[in-house]
Amino acid sequence: MKKKQFIKATTGGTALLLAAATLAACGSAPDKGSSSGSDEPTTDYLPCMVSDAGGFDDHSFNQLGYEGLEQAKDELGADWKTVESNSENDYKPNIDSLVAAGCNTIVTVGFALSAATVEAAKANPDIDFVLIDDAADNDFNGKVDAPNIKPLLYNTAQAAFLAGYAAADYSKTGVVGTYGGQPYPTVTIFMDGYKQGVDYYDQENDANVKVVGFEGGDKGAFTGGFEANEKATTTAKSILDQDADVIMPVGGPIYQGALTAIKDSGKDIALIGVDADFYETDPDTQPYVLTSVLKNMKQSVYETILAAGKGDFDPTAYVGTLENDGVGIAPFHNFEDKVSPDLQGKLDDVKQGIIDGSIPVKSYLD
Secondary structure, eight states: OOOOOOOOOOOTSSOOOOSSGGGGGSSSOEEOOOOOOSOSSOOOOOOEEOOTTTTTSSHHHHHHHHHHHHHHHHHTTTEEEEEEEEEEGGGGHHHHHHHTTTTTTEEEEEEHHHHHHHHHHHHHHEEEEETTTOOOOOOOSHHHHHTTTEEEEEEEHHHHHHHHHHHHOSSSSSSEEEEEOOOOOOHHHHHHHHHHHHHHHHHHHTOOOEEESSEETEEOOOOOSSSSSSHHHHHHHHTTTTOEEEEESSSSHHHHHHHHHHHHTTSSOOEEEEOOOOHHGGGGGGEEEEEEEEOOOHHHHHHHHHHHHTTTTOOOEEEOTTTTTTTEEEGGGGTTTTTTTTTHHHHHHHHHHHHHHHHHHOOTTT
16 A cells, blocks of 8 residues: 555544634544646546554555555546545545545445445535445435435445355354454344354355354444444454454454454464455455455545546446456465365355355345
């Protein structure tokens, strides 16, 4: 990731001093970057982005959105503004700061920003909003909260199904696990798809691999947030203590708690990443990561901003699937020689079955 300096939100309500008094409120000032290859922008179009509490350097969800915005603004020759959030208290003031800064399109990263995004979109119908991972009450039949919001959604249950199948095939103990940050649909969609994949493996291979940490719905192991804190580590340890030798943490930085638990265990345990390919985004995971469940957020954000910058903003909801390459799973990387030789071929068959509908995968996006 090309690094830049982000201005963190101030949760206590004290803002950084800015020339524009309208931005000197709680939350933080947007950070402005210049277009690649030029000191001056070649367009007046100004795309902007607000992170959720994970921050743009989370090696996952926010980072992918940031990279998509960066790629689009470079191609457009535009300036940009980004602002990070430290907590949910920052979402509304951070969005408001970008409205005041004159942004043409504002991308809000994460379902937690949905309410604040809808409020801002209704109050500012001339600004285009892009909401990642929440439908903003778009029922896909014409009913929408605000006609200037484009939801970017990802049916990760399909990709997680493949990861669950792979985990079950790889497991030596016959136990695999998962846990999440909070039981939001955009979290449990991974866990549910993962469990369905394990169940399908058992059905097709006359096996009895067990999933711990998730029973379905909101019943499972959750840390209560999305921070890489002690609770993330202890929750992961509770999964490993049940003899799981594959674990999939769902919730941005909480995977770091699983990584700590794996290292402390001294056991041969595999990690499954989510959102991004952890092998690529966080080299510290390379000895442990079996595969990752991917959201192609970078591409969908890039395409959306590029179109908006050219005057072709389309508020129609986007849903990433296996068929349109909006979701998928990463290569096995260092585990290539550790998995069954025929596993990839089986996964290819399962993927095709999901695409053609012969293998059903349930998710809230249905």
